[in-house]
Structure formats: structure tokens, C-alpha cells
Amino acid sequence: MQKKAINFGYSITPDRQIDFDANDRGICKRVALAEPSLNLCISCGTCASTCSAAIFTDFSLRQVILLLRRGETQDLEKAISKCMLCGKCQLVCPRNVNTRNLVIQISKALGERPPVRQG
Ligand code: SF4
Numbered sequence: 668m669q670k671k672a673i674n675f676g677y678s679i680t681p682d683r684q685i686d687f688d689a690n691d692r693g694i695c696k697r698v699a700l701a702e703p704s705l706n707l708c709i710s711c712g713t714c715a716s717t718c719s720a721a722i723f724t725d726f727s728l729r730q731v732i733l734l735l736r737r738g739e740t741q742d743l744e745k746a747i748s749k750c751m752l753c754g755k756c757q758l759v760c761p762r763n764v765n766t767r768n769l770v771i772q773i774s775k776a777l778g779e780r781p782p783v784r785q786g
């Protein structure tokens with residue numbers, strides 16, 4: 668008789684693959700042209716730790732930049748709408764990234780992207 672497997676409470680984590688071919692990285696390129704300091708970001712997270720919006724929401728500028736670089740732009744519009752453009756993050760960024768203009772340029776680039784085809 669086969670023994671029943673013991674349940675230790677663990678489960679397999681779903682894989683998290685980034686499909687760079689399917690993602691739209693053109694938005695990142697356009698934003699980097701409009702605000703070149705995007706290229707200086709080292710994803711340190713200092714901006715996120717001081718962010719005024721992060722006190723009330725799950726907003727993280729660091730995450731926004733990572734998603735932008737990966738071309739995972741589907742949820743970016745909703746994410747950056749939480750930014751209040753207060754500029755606190757710009758004061759603490761060790762790489763002097765122009766964070767406020769970065770958020771503005773991301774919003775602009777997302778607004779200019781071609782509409783997603785239905786069906
Ligand atoms: S503080 Fe500056 S360098 Fe660090 S993650 Fe934020 S934008 Fe990038």
C-alpha cells in the first residue's frame with residue numbers, strides 16, 4: 668500500500684518569467700530620451716522608502732522603474748496615478764534622478780502608446 672504524502676505546508680511558487688520579446692520596451696526608450704537620468708537609477712529603493720504616497724498606498728517608484736525597464740507596462744498607469752509629485756524622492760536619490768519629471772514622462776509616454784487591439 669502506498670503511503671500518503673506528508674503535507675509540510677509548502678507549495679510550488681508559480682514561475683515568474685519575463686518575456687522581453689513580448690513586452691513593449693519602446694516606452695522605456697521614449698522615457699529615457701525625454702528624461703535621460705532614468706539611466707542613472709540603480710534600483711536602490713531610497714525613493715520608495717521616503718515616498719509620501721507609499722505611506723498611504725503600495726506605490727513604489729523603484730518598482731515602477733523596474734517594470735518600465737522590463738517593458739511590463741500594463742499596470743503602470745494605475746501605479747503612477749498614486750504619485751503626488753511632491754519631489755521628496757528627488758531630494759534623497761543618490762543618483763540624482765529627476766524623479767518628478769520621470770513620472771511625468773512615463774505618464775506622457777503611456778498616454779501616447781497605441782491602443783491595444785481587441786479580438
Ligand atoms: S532613489 Fe534614485 S537610484 Fe534609487 S531607486 Fe529611486 S530613482 Fe533609482
Ligand code: SF4
Pocket residue numbers: 714717718719720721728749750751752753754755756757766767770
Ligand atoms: S514625487 Fe511621487 S514618488 Fe516621489 S516621494 Fe513624492 S509621491 Fe513619492
